[in-house]
Amino acid sequence: MKMNFKKIIEFFSNPKRLFTFLIFFNVAVLAISLLAFQPSIAKAQAGFTPEIGMGLMAAAVAVAGSGIAAGIAVYGAATAGAAAIAERPGIATWVIILAGLGEGIAIYGLIIAIMILGTL
Numbered sequence: 274m275k276m277n278f279k280k281i282i283e284f285f286s287n288p289k290r291l292f293t294f295l296i297f298f299n300v301a302v303l304a305i306s307l308l309a310f311q312p313s314i315a316k317a318q319a320g321f322t323p324e325i326g327m328g329l330m331a332a333a334v335a336v337a338g339s340g341i342a343a344g345i346a347v348y349g350a351a352t353a354g355a356a357a358i359a360e361r362p363g364i365a366t367w368v369i370i371l372a373g374l375g376e377g378i379a380i381y382g383l384i385i386a387i388m389i390l391g392t393l
Contacts, residue, residue, distance in 0.1 A: 278365055278369075282354075282355055282358060282365065282368075285351055285355070286351075286352075286355040288348070288352060291347075291348060291351055291352070292344070292348060295343075295344040295347060295348065296344070299340035299341070299343070299344060299379065302336075302340060302379060302383070303336060303337070303340065306336055306383060306386065324393075325393050328389055328390065328392065328393045329390075329393075331386075331389050332385075332386035332387075332389045332390050333386075335382045335383075335385040335386040335389065336382050336383055336386045338382060339378050339379050339380075339381060339382020339383070339385075340379050340382065342378050342379075342382075343375055343376050343377075343378040343379035343382075346374075346375030346376075346378055347372050347375040347376055349375070350368065350371040350372040350374075350375050351368070351372055354367075354368030354369075354371065354372065355368075
């Protein structure tokens with residue numbers, strides 16, 4: 274099956290569609306991270322202390338903040354990229370790379386959250 278990037282770019286060139294997709298994607302990442310951290314959550318419930326609560330809050334802020342920042346970064350890269358592709362179609366690869374770099378922000382936040390929860 275051959276991927277048609279032109280249709281994908283046309284689909285995401287609508288800012289509302291792109292923003293909706295990013296919200297659902299970041300909610301899915303948050304849900305997966307919560308499922309992955311169940312042992313830490315169970316450990317926190319067994320012997321809850323203020324230090325554990327602050328660690329869980331720090332991890333939540335890291336994931337949520339990086340998810341929002343990634344959404345803003347990908348939104349900017351995609352909207353500017355759609356305009357750039359309209360003028361020069363050969364630049365599509367660079368737009369995809371830049372959008373991927375923006376999405377990397379969410380992964381960095383997830384890694385920081387894992388490191389925080391590893392110290393609990």
